[in-house]
Amino acid sequence: MFAAHKLCLVLDLDHTLLNSAKFVEVDPVHDEILRKKEEQDREKPQRHLFRFHHMGMWTKLRPGIWNFLEKASQLFELHLYTMGNKLYATEMAKVLDPTGALFAGRVISRGDDGDPEDGDERVPKSKDLEGVLGMESAVVIIDDSVRVWPHNKLNLIVVERYTYFPCSRRQFGF
Numbered sequence: 001m002f003a004a005h006k007l008c009l010v011l012d013l014d015h016t017l018l019n020s021a022k023f024v025e026v027d028p029v030h031d032e033i034l035r036k037k038e039e040q041d042r043e044k045p046q047r048h049l050f051r052f053h054h055m056g057m058w059t060k061l062r063p064g065i066w067n068f069l070e071k072a073s074q075l076f077e078l079h080l081y082t083m084g085n086k087l088y089a090t091e092m093a094k095v096l097d098p099t100g101a102l103f104a105g106r107v108i109s110r111g112d113d114g115d116p117e118d119g120d121e122r123v124p125k126s127k128d129l130e131g132v133l134g135m136e137s138a139v140v141i142i143d144d145s146v147r148v149w150p151h152n153k154l155n156l157i158v159v160e161r162y163t164y165f166p167c168s169r170r171q172f173g174f
Helices: 028-041 065-075 086-096 166-171
Strands: 007-012 018-022 049-052 057-061 076-081 139-143 156-158
Touching (some): 065 076, 076 139
Parallel strands (some): 007 076, 007 139, 139 156
Antiparallel strands (some): 049 057
């Protein structure tokens, strides 16, 4: 990374780069609006709304995400980090980086193929930089939560939580 004159940027997925909601969490009126919008935008190269039938969920990208990723990739080696499972992480990486040029497979996830929000008590409640190559001093983290990075607070930039779906707002008491 130093030879390339780039630091490492670790990006959280949920509530930082995007917001996802299960089909069952979205009320029928909102679902119909989302379906129409997704159909209208389906062929756009940089769309923001995705319907994943095989995972039973909607995903909405944070506004400005395409511009941010393009500029950040010029300055940093990008990594994605999620508490979600491997299937979810892989699908979100494809959405954010369809060509593989931005993340080049640098995706850190919980690692199983279960439900992305299964409530499993064995799921770790914190993140660390163990899965990120390089020296800790060369890593910048962007996340919506300081709580999940207890050992790397000096590397962390906390951003405002992105919540698009009403069920996500309720989850955080909004």
